[in-house]
Amino acid sequence: MTKRVLSPEDVRRAITRMAHEIVERNQGLDDVALVGVQTGGVWLAAALGAEIARIDADSCVPVGSIDASLYRDDIGIRPVSPAAVSELNADVEGARIVLVDDVLFTGRTVLAAMDALSDYGRPMAIQLAVMVDRGHRELPIRPDFVGKNLPTSTDENVAATPDGVTIT
Amino acid sequence: MSRSLLSIEELGEVGVRRILDLADTMAEVNRRPNPKVPALRNKTVCSVFFEDSTRTRLSFETAAKRLSADTMTFAVSQSSLSKGESLRDTVESIGAMGVDAFVVRHRSAGAPWLIDSWMQASVVNAGDGWHAHPTQGLLDAYTVRTALNRPGGFDGLRVVMVGDIKHSRVARSTTAAFEALGAAVTWVAPTTLLPPAIDDSTRSSSDDLDAVLADGVDVVYLLRMQKERMTEALVPHLREYTMRFGLTPERAQRLEPQTLVMHPGPMNRGVEIAVDPAELQGAVITQQVTNGIAVRMAVLFDVLSPDADQEALS
Numbered sequence: 001m002t003k004r005v006l007s008p009e010d011v012r013r014a015i016t017r018m019a020h021e022i023v024e025r026n027q028g029l030d031d032v033a034l035v036g037v038q039t040g041g042v043w044l045a046a047a048l049g050a051e052i053a054r055i056d057a058d059s060c061v062p063v064g065s066i067d068a069s070l071y072r073d074d075i076g077i078r079p080v081s082p083a084a085v086s087e088l089n090a091d092v093e094g095a096r097i098v099l100v101d102d103v104l105f106t107g108r109t110v111l112a113a114m115d116a117l118s119d120y121g122r123p124m125a126i127q128l129a130v131m132v133d134r135g136h137r138e139l140p141i142r143p144d145f146v147g148k149n150l151p152t153s154t155d156e157n158v159a160a161t162p163d164g165v166t167i168t
Numbered sequence: 169m170s171r172s173l174l175s176i177e178e179l180g181e182v183g184v185r186r187i188l189d190l191a192d193t194m195a196e197v198n199r200r201p202n203p204k205v206p207a208l209r210n211k212t213v214c215s216v217f218f219e220d221s222t223r224t225r226l227s228f229e230t231a232a233k234r235l236s237a238d239t240m241t242f243a244v245s246q247s248s249l250s251k252g253e254s255l256r257d258t259v260e261s262i263g264a265m266g267v268d269a270f271v272v273r274h275r276s277a278g279a280p281w282l283i284d285s286w287m288q289a290s291v292v293n294a295g296d297g298w299h300a301h302p303t304q305g306l307l308d309a310y311t312v313r314t315a316l317n318r319p320g321g322f323d324g325l326r327v328v329m330v331g332d333i334k335h336s337r338v339a340r341s342t343t344a345a346f347e348a349l350g351a352a353v354t355w356v357a358p359t360t361l362l363p364p365a366i367d368d369s370t371r372s373s374s375d376d377l378d379a380v381l382a383d384g385v386d387v388v389y390l391l392r393m394q395k396e397r398m399t400e401a402l403v404p405h406l407r408e409y410t411m412r413f414g415l416t417p418e419r420a421q422r423l424e425p426q427t428l429v430m431h432p433g434p435m436n437r438g439v440e441i442a443v444d445p446a447e448l449q450g451a452v453i454t455q456q457v458t459n460g461i462a463v464r465m466a467v468l469f470d471v472l473s474p475d476a477d478q479e480a481l482s
Binding site (some may be wrong): 075 | 190197469
């Protein structure tokens with residue numbers, strides 16, 4: 001059974017709010033870069049990037065993507081296959097990276113993505129933006145920008161796309 | 169149950185595509201200033217080479233190291249095989265040291281299958297006799313895919329493979345990889361160097377290189393011509409071979425400039441390739457070597473990961 005939690009309109013509004021929060025937190029947007037986690041976070045990073053460009057027309061925030069699958073701690077425990085190639089156009093060294101993903105669950109993907117990022121350089125800071133925080137963290141990781149906090153049970157599936165957020 | 173890579177035929181089209189997609193990810197790792205990822209940090213890869221091959225072994229070991237695996241090398245010249253130990257005892261005793269994947273080269277066709285049947289560990293065939301060299305086939309397919317930007321497949325691609333087809337495991341595996349992706353491969357060689365029977369009716373063969381080139385071709389794949397073939401009386405003289413089957417300056421001029429020229433190495437300059445490949449616009453021979461590392465990273469990662477069909481990534 002699929003239950004819709006956010007409509008496309010809700011998702012759009014959440015993106016606008018998160019973009020404003022990112023701009024407010026990073027005054028001036030200097031050295032800020034958005035990095036979507038392959039593959040689920042890529043659309044959200046692009047949407048946030050477009051929204052930030054609309055809010056502050058003078059800003060120039062690069063949007064990239066990172067594939068964290070080769071850094072996962074569960075390689076060998078469950079199937080892990082790289083889904084797409086990383087594209088990091090921004091210089092990670094000294095940058096303020098906003099890591100973007102669709103759904104935050106155990107936090108292990110974020111840990112792998114931070115490990116992957118650090119192989120490209122030493123960021124000044126890493127912030128985390130997610131459309132849905134569904135709880136059940138297994139690591140001390142907490143998002144800085146959240147579209148929707150969503151209490152779930154561990155056996156449910158959460159999907160977050162531009163077409164809305166659903167629980168199955 | 170461990171997975172192994174023994175031949176292109178067993179890998180199938182789906183497997184070939186899976187490895188080539190993975191190789192894109194690995195190639196991105198190789199382009200970084202620090203080309204290393206922790207993916208296989210708890211794994212041990214042992215290369216077991218019963219036949220000399222420095223370059224293939226180095227390529228595999230570099231691939232394993234870039235995935236953070238530990239590597240061991242077993243070279244036959246230093247081994248107890250010369251003291252009379254059987255292949256099985258040798259491999260089992262190395263396996264007892266805790267090996268997750270064996271990279272095997274052996275002069276006898278089928279040896280990697282035997283080892284795979286004895287061992288729990290994964291086995292990657294790095295060349296068995298005249299039979300198969302699947303990672304070469306994969307890196308050749310990957311090289312064509314990237315050089316011609318054809319991620320979708322090779323439908324309509326015309327490949328001519330020239331040289332000692334009969335004794336070449338590269339010819340068999342590379343042809344299988346190209347054909348799995350939809351290319352049409354033509355084998356060109358003196359009749360003495362063609363396999364005695366070509367059972368696949370879709371593949372054509374010829375002993376007239378100029379006629380095949382005149383029909384138009386997208387990839388020219390040159391095989392190494394070994395001098396022994398002359399003493400075995402399979403070709404009358406290497407100079408005659410070059411005249412009829414070599415890539416001479418005159419033939420190179422007749423190729424379309426974008427035609428890819430490939431060679432598995434090591435090259436016999438002046439025999440199968442009588443032009444300087446650096447002067448050929450379409451030569452991708454060094455790219456083949458570079459891509460070999462990314463493709464072998466993809467293969468090692470693939471065989472050492474659990475079966476992706478068992479459970480979808482959430």
